Amino acid sequence: MDRLTLLLQFLAEDPNDPFNIYSVALEYIKSDPAKTVELFETLVSQHADYLPTYYHYGKLSHDMGNREKALNILQRGIDLARTQNAAKALRELQSAHQEILFDD
Numbered sequence: 001m002d003r004l005t006l007l008l009q010f011l012a013e014d015p016n017d018p019f020n021i022y023s024v025a026l027e028y029i030k031s032d033p034a035k036t037v038e039l040f041e042t043l044v045s046q047h048a049d050y051l052p053t054y055y056h057y058g059k060l061s062h063d064m065g066n067r068e069k070a071l072n073i074l075q076r077g078i079d080l081a082r083t084q085n086a087a088k089a090l091r092e093l094q095s096a097h098q099e100i101l102f103d104d
Contacts, residue, residue, distance in 0.1 A: 004027045022039075022053060029056070032066060040057040048079065049084070051080055051081060051084060051086055054073055058074035058093070061095060064074040067100060069102055074100070
């Protein structure tokens with residue numbers, strides 16, 4: 001059984017677990033970015049407090065050429081990381097945000 005099949009099985013068994021949605025989204029990131037965006041949108045709308053989403057969604061949005069969306073998503077993640085007192089995630093999100101702001 002390949003990894004995607006296994007992750008899809010986990011998602012089918014527990015579709016409300018944000019980790020399952022996130023795992024499938026990351027698995028699709030290279031083969032089907034549109035599907036990844038769809039899954040990330042599900043996460044930010046239904047599981048807005050699932051912090052790992054924001055870094056990868058922001059980076060993907062930037063990679064897909066949507067700078068403003070990327071900055072917005074990363075800022076939302078920065079705000080959430082502050083609320084959750086997640087220092088490491090905060091640094092990573094701020095770094096990605098700054099990279100987009102100053103490198104483009």
